[in-house]
Amino acid sequence: MPAKSVYICCDTGCTAAGGGLLASAFAAKLKNSGAACDLAPAAKRTGCHGLCEFGPVVRVEPENISYYQVRPEDVDEIYEKTIAGDEVIERLLYKDPFGKQFKTAAENPFYIPQVKIALRNVGEIDPLDMEEAVARGVYQALAKALEMPPEDIVDEMEASGLRGRGGAGFPTGKKWRYCAASKSDIKYVVCNCDEGDPGAFMDRSILEGDPHSVLEGIAIAAKAVGARQGFIYVRDEYEGAVRHAAAAIAAAQARGVLGRNILGSDMDFDIKVIRGGGAFVCGEETALINSIEGRTGEPRVKPPYPASSGLWGKPTLINNVETFANVAAILHSGAQKFREIGTRNSPGTKVFCLVGKIRRTGLIEVPMGITLRRIVYDIGGGMMNSRPFKAIQTGGPSGGCIPEALLDIEVDFDSLAEAGGMMGSGGMIVMDSCTCMVEFAQYYVKFLSGESCGKCTPCREGLRKLDAILTDIREGKGRLSDIDLMEDICQTMRKASLCGLGKSAPNPVLTALRHFRAEYVEHVEEKYCRAGVCPSLSAFHINFDACTGCSVCARNCPAAAIEGVKKKPHQINQSKCVQCGACRDVCQFNAVTAGRR
Amino acid sequence: MFITIDGKPCECAEGEFVLAAALRNGIDIPRLCHHAALPNQASCRLCLVEIMENGVKHVTASCSYPVSEGIEVVTRSQELQKLRSGVLALLKERAPASPEISALCEKFGVAGDKRFFRDTNERCVMCGLCTAACKLLGASAISAAFRGVDKKISTPFGEMSPACIGCGACARVCPCGAIPLTESGGAREIWGKSFELVRCPACGKPFATREELAFLAKKFALPPEFKGLCRECQRKETVKKMPELRNAIAAYPSGSAK
Numbered sequence: 001m002p003a004k005s006v007y008i009c010c011d012t013g014c015t016a017a018g019g020g021l022l023a024s025a026f027a028a029k030l031k032n033s034g035a036a037c038d039l040a041p042a043a044k045r046t047g048c049h050g051l052c053e054f055g056p057v058v059r060v061e062p063e064n065i066s067y068y069q070v071r072p073e074d075v076d077e078i079y080e081k082t083i084a085g086d087e088v089i090e091r092l093l094y095k096d097p098f099g100k101q102f103k104t105a106a107e108n109p110f111y112i113p114q115v116k117i118a119l120r121n122v123g124e125i126d127p128l129d130m131e132e133a134v135a136r137g138v139y140q141a142l143a144k145a146l147e148m149p150p151e152d153i154v155d156e157m158e159a160s161g162l163r164g165r166g167g168a169g170f171p172t173g174k175k176w177r178y179c180a181a182s183k184s185d186i187k188y189v190v191c192n193c194d195e196g197d198p199g200a201f202m203d204r205s206i207l208e209g210d211p212h213s214v215l216e217g218i219a220i221a222a223k224a225v226g227a228r229q230g231f232i233y234v235r236d237e238y239e240g241a242v243r244h245a246a247a248a249i250a251a252a253q254a255r256g257v258l259g260r261n262i263l264g265s266d267m268d269f270d271i272k273v274i275r276g277g278g279a280f281v282c283g284e285e286t287a288l289i290n291s292i293e294g295r296t297g298e299p300r301v302k303p304p305y306p307a308s309s310g311l312w313g314k315p316t317l318i319n320n321v322e323t324f325a326n327v328a329a330i331l332h333s334g335a336q337k338f339r340e341i342g343t344r345n346s347p348g349t350k351v352f353c354l355v356g357k358i359r360r361t362g363l364i365e366v367p368m369g370i371t372l373r374r375i376v377y378d379i380g381g382g383m384m385n386s387r388p389f390k391a392i393q394t395g396g397p398s399g400g401c402i403p404e405a406l407l408d409i410e411v412d413f414d415s416l417a418e419a420g421g422m423m424g425s426g427g428m429i430v431m432d433s434c435t436c437m438v439e440f441a442q443y444y445v446k447f448l449s450g451e452s453c454g455k456c457t458p459c460r461e462g463l464r465k466l467d468a469i470l471t472d473i474r475e476g477k478g479r480l481s482d483i484d485l486m487e488d489i490c491q492t493m494r495k496a497s498l499c500g501l502g503k504s505a506p507n508p509v510l511t512a513l514r515h516f517r518a519e520y521v522e523h524v525e526e527k528y529c530r531a532g533v534c535p536s537l538s539a540f541h542i543n544f545d546a547c548t549g550c551s552v553c554a555r556n557c558p559a560a561a562i563e564g565v566k567k568k569p570h571q572i573n574q575s576k577c578v579q580c581g582a583c584r585d586v587c588q589f590n591a592v593t594a595g596r597r
Numbered sequence: 598m599f600i601t602i603d604g605k606p607c608e609c610a611e612g613e614f615v616l617a618a619a620l621r622n623g624i625d626i627p628r629l630c631h632h633a634a635l636p637n638q639a640s641c642r643l644c645l646v647e648i649m650e651n652g653v654k655h656v657t658a659s660c661s662y663p664v665s666e667g668i669e670v671v672t673r674s675q676e677l678q679k680l681r682s683g684v685l686a687l688l689k690e691r692a693p694a695s696p697e698i699s700a701l702c703e704k705f706g707v708a709g710d711k712r713f714f715r716d717t718n719e720r721c722v723m724c725g726l727c728t729a730a731c732k733l734l735g736a737s738a739i740s741a742a743f744r745g746v747d748k749k750i751s752t753p754f755g756e757m758s759p760a761c762i763g764c765g766a767c768a769r770v771c772p773c774g775a776i777p778l779t780e781s782g783g784a785r786e787i788w789g790k791s792f793e794l795v796r797c798p799a800c801g802k803p804f805a806t807r808e809e810l811a812f813l814a815k816k817f818a819l820p821p822e823f824k825g826l827c828r829e830c831q832r833k834e835t836v837k838k839m840p841e842l843r844n845a846i847a848a849y850p851s852g853s854a855k
Contacts, residue, residue, distance in 0.1 A: 451745060452744065455741075463745070465687060488683060491683070492680055492683030498640070498642070
């Protein structure tokens with residue numbers, strides 16, 4: 001029997017799609033059928049494989065065959081054909097929209113442009129098994145760091161040019177140097193996993209799929225700055241990440257990697273998981289500090305910066321999960337090697353969560369400098385439903401939208417900021433022509449209205465007023481002067497707000513105005529929403545020539561507003577229509593279009 | 598150390614904030630959420646100034662920016678005027694009923710847009726001074742509730758708070774008169790709770806709540822016979838004791854004062 005093993009993705013996304021049941025079914029099958037596999041454990045529950053849309057994902061090694069959307073019913077067949085035999089089950093392979101099948105992930109266009117550093121072990125190991133992490137080299141960089149003078153570690157970080165992956169892109173080495181230079185008997189290292197951008201799950205996937213690499217990064221940072229206590233601040237909704245981080249810490253403590261005299265050195269260091277309440281603003285470092293201390297999650301005034309006075313007034317180093325996941329890789333292979341990937345000012349890779357109206361969504365890691373076009377069309381497989389591309393949203397609520405004309409910019413911290421967007425923590429939402437850019441801006445304004453801490457005037461009142469203006473525009477009550485008014489408010493928020501959340505909160509509005517101003521003018525002057533999203537400014541119509549009378553739209557209409565006889569063109573009763581757009585989404589013949597009222 | 602504010606060299610001490618240094622030097626900066634006796638709120642954002650530090654100019658709230666050698670502060674400029682007006686316009690729309698905000702708007706030539714008034718009876722600008730005062734004196738009966746645009750100051754769950762001693766410190770520090778405090782017929786009403794007022798043992802005027810005096814007695818471990826005095830009588834008492842106090846100060850060995 002050949003040595004085979006099965007990797008079953010049990011990341012939150014795949015678990016929701018039934019990955020857990022599938023893993024149990026595999027384990028039972030392998031146990032009952034004897035020694036078909038001599039790799040132990042034969043059926044592995046791993047972290048995210050990336051192509052979340054087609055989960056649960058199962059990979060069979062050593063052939064590296066990936067199966068998608070696998071059900072427990074498929075286990076027997078996979079066992080018979082692929083594990084016991086050498087046959088590939090074609091119906092479970094990934095099939096692109098043109099019908100081409102891909103046996104291995106390496107051939108799959110979704111994976112080809114990717115380079116994995118932060119995700120190097122995610123999807124490869126069982127996150128609950130420390131032995132597997134160690135076998136893949138985790139903690140070797142820590143052992144190396146423990147023998148280095150702290151300044152050398154900081155030098156190496158600075159030389160690598162690594163920039164904070166949490167959003168603002170502050171040079172990590174510089175941050176470490178400030179904290180290392182602060183004189184204090186007690187210092188802390190904090191790992192920020194309070195990821196909250198809509199559509200983003202990078203940090204969750206890393207902490208869930210490879211917790212030991214994150215612990216290693218934190219411990220290296222502790223050695224560099226002279227801290228003896230670390231914290232991982234995880235939002236409590238991330239049940240898997242909380243559980244895996246806690247289990248990894250316990251395992252590391254048992255193995256002497258954390259605790260007293262770590263790895264036999266003279267350094268004591270321990271890490272504790274802190275569960276956050278899920279407030280978006282607690283991702284801001286000073287609000288996070290307040291939250292750990294048990295205070296209201298409101299940002300503090302800077303200066304003093306956390307590097308000189310943070311947690312309980314002590315120097316505190318705060319980096320996010322992805323940043324820490326890069327640390328060990330840099331120390332292991334050297335800063336020079338790291339600099340070979342990416343751009344001059346943004347070396348390395350970036351993990352993104354690619355979601356929206358594209359054919360392939362999921363978790364990706366790409367070298368900095370890759371174009372947005374490659375991300376959308378090569379990795380993402382292009383637009384779904386053959387609707388035209390409209391914009392891509394990067395950086396979450398602090399970021400902005402980037403139009404088609406800028407798709408060829410090379411993705412790094414500086415180019416995205418120049419385009420008005422922001423690297424942010426790495427959410428990427430692709431939007432098609434059915435997205436209204438007024439509604440888009442309002443979505444983020446509303447999100448932030450609820451998530452701002454509400455402490456300072458510009459952020460709290462500015463968001464309220466932006467929301468009021470956008471509502472007016474969407475209801476056909478907008479004025480042309482409102483567009484300039486919004487720009488003024490945005491400038492006030494940008495410059496006068498207390499923290500980074502408030503300063504970046506106007507970005508979605510500003511970029512939408514910069515790149516899609518005509519659409520705002522159209523809403524105001526022509527009282528028309530071309531995307532068919534604003535109910536007061538648009539209506540859905542059925543094109544008689546295109547309609548085949550299949551009545552799928554009528555069956556999916558929640559308001560029973562579509563009338564017509566089968567096989568004859570249908571019609572929308574506008575007095576009943578609630579303008580949800582369900583008919584447009586289900587129509588196979590593009591017969592439903594948005595138009596004027 | 599020396600810093601310059603609007604071109605004027607000002608001496609200031611380590612740990613001092615820009616706003617305090619400016620006020621001490623007779624330079625006025627508009628502000629709402631600043632109170633010398635309370636921690637910095639940095640929430641109203643009216644006291645914005647431009648600071649030139651190491652060749653970099655940035656805009657920040659002066660109330661909470663610590664001074665450092667050689668920084669150049671500008672309190673008036675076209676940009677600051679624009680930002681202040683922007684913040685004031687937002688405050689006016691939030692708290693249209695506050696005469697203090699209206700006066701500031703008039704001073705800076707800001708016209709709020711009625712179209713965006715939130716609540717025409719609103720006076721609170723969410724500066725946070727009331728909760729800071731309540732916390733500092735030790736009652737912590739009120740705090741901010743909710744977050745984002747819905748944030749407001751409230752007792753727990755908006756109910757009568759057993760922790761409230763009716764001292765009225767919150768109402769006194771409020772820059773906009775947003776906390777209603779009424780006194781009539783020997784009773785004080787605040788935060789939906791009615792308190793009986795105790796009469797001043799010297800002049801007989803009602804002056805403090807029973808709960809307030811009990812709180813003070815407990816906090817400072819005062820003797821059981823402590824009855825307190827109204828503010829007016831307290832002042833007279835202090836004046837009477839002046840010669841005594843002066844002698845006590847004179848008798849204090851010089852150099853040993855801390």
